[in-house]
Amino acid sequence: MSNPLPLGSTIGILGGGQLGRMLSVAAARLGFKTHIFEPGANPPAGHVADAVTTASYDDHGALLRFAKSCDVVTFEFENVPTAALDVIEAQVAIRPGREALRISQDRLTEKEFLQGLGLTVAPFADVPDAAAMQIAVDTIGAPAILKTRRFGYDGKGQARLRSADDAEQAVADMQGAPAVLEGFVEFSHEVSVIAARSPEGDVACFDPGENVHRDGILHSTTVPAKLSASQRMDAVLMAANILNALDYVGVLGVELFVTSQGLVVNEIAPRVHNSGHWTQNGCTVDQFEQHIRAITGWPLGDGSRHADVVMENLIGDDMDRVPELMKERDCALHLYGKSDTKPGRKMGHVNRIQRG
């Protein structure tokens, strides 16, 4: 993709949730059309897309027709089945590429990849089966957390070990899935860097944000984050290191623990990221547009921060607060148009602009 995709081209998006929705709006702002592929009915992204295919990732005929209608394909989540990607890639480029997906789809592979780059990650041990757990606990100690290697998100597929006594139950919770035992890291706070890379290798990073989680789900992101100048530089260099190693094209999120020994990589997400939503109201070009620019081969935009922002997720019953939020000064509301409110479900977010 040495020339940028002509404006008016169609961008395929795998996944019709809120990330696909906000990508679709950003694509439209640059004059592109979008085609959403999503198994679930009435996807949030479908409300703001040019076309929607409702089909399973097993439906290779539907995938093929979808791929043929698109000039480039991207995704809003990293757990797209490999066979589906094979069908699509035979027709049209997938951005970011398969290598980033292969690595981030598997916690063990991801950690080994990051270590290979010289980055620090939490102590971890492979737990392919119940038999391996004892050695893992002996190595990592407790407290620790057991996580399935694949298909985990927002705290799902995880079991905490307060002590070694919890090992058996934790393994049972994995329901036979290969897992990784992670040791805890002593950290003061978590930050994330949302970074973009173009096909030519240009890299642009948004200001790191400081994340607060509740019940395993992101609660808020605050920019600027509490970081020294050197930590800030480290964070950005680490993100660039990861992007370059993957020959990455698009936006990637890197979660980092801030510790007394430096920054520790928690995880990476090869996509736009919840902790980058603040950019919608803090930057001229937000993470969604930056991703669209990268995957279509247009120049990365000006992602410099022009305002301090606190992003807060609206989860489940937080929707009851919408009438009050509507009246709040400097409060930008972003709702996802989901028809059912469920506990733990991300329904929207607010970006509060902080005036000096």
Add this chain to the structure above:
Amino acid sequence: MSNPLPLGSTIGILGGGQLGRMLSVAAARLGFKTHIFEPGANPPAGHVADAVTTASYDDHGALLRFAKSCDVVTFEFENVPTAALDVIEAQVAIRPGREALRISQDRLTEKEFLQGLGLTVAPFADVPDAAAMQIAVDTIGAPAILKTRRFGYDGKGQARLRSADDAEQAVADMQGAPAVLEGFVEFSHEVSVIAARSPEGDVACFDPGENVHRDGILHSTTVPAKLSASQRMDAVLMAANILNALDYVGVLGVELFVTSQGLVVNEIAPRVHNSGHWTQNGCTVDQFEQHIRAITGWPLGDGSRHADVVMENLIGDDMDRVPELMKERDCALHLYGKSDTKPGRKMGHVNRIQRG
């Protein structure tokens, strides 16, 4: 509409151009769905809407089905045929209401309405036919401009009179349409106020912007405008006066000439307005969201300006500048996804954020 429309309701939009497109995105941001009604194929708004009806305004069956699918209907242009509105209004509320449309669809009615509110307008005379032109020219003098009473926009349906000698040709240019002869007003510059009113009568105005036209089409809007504090207050009070007199619900644009004798109303537009596009990057709640809030009965939002902005339209071949604009710092690009570039056609705009 004493209770706000539930989030997830469907907003019908008459007209599928760039204003409908940006209204649709704003509606989605608040969790609403949109249904676009547009006679032309491949409407820009259709790329970001939940549903699109492609049908003529004469197709009353299509209008009825459209109306039945919507919880409220609004429009992006004031020249919607009256019979079409009748069909829709039998099913569902139209916001803003019919009175605002009736008045703004006719230049003569509009000027008489504004005069009736005690506002100053340019000198004008009714020119129902060729016979009336001589009296009109005698009254108004020259230079002057002859405009069709109905269906004019962006300089169309207008003829300039440099002197009384041009009268005959100007009348011929109207092709038999009833017209209004307007005298010129000596003004230093033009500003516009984008104002919103809720069903309860709350009024909120965005900061006035200063407009520069080229070839009869808006070229740029700059905020803040060159206005004294008292002129600024006058402008806002005039807009509120108009909104209240119309019992208006939604966003309305008021164009004003700044003269040594005070502010003179040029025209009003009962809709979101090109000169309000700067609000997308200068305010937490932009004109499009403000309109959606008003017509759905949700509280008007915080439209205070947090940045100085210069909006510039991209017209026709200005699209050739997109590659350079993509690289410009502090430059937010908004393209409309129109497939054909034509001279004089609005293809997009940029909002340049002005840093201190």
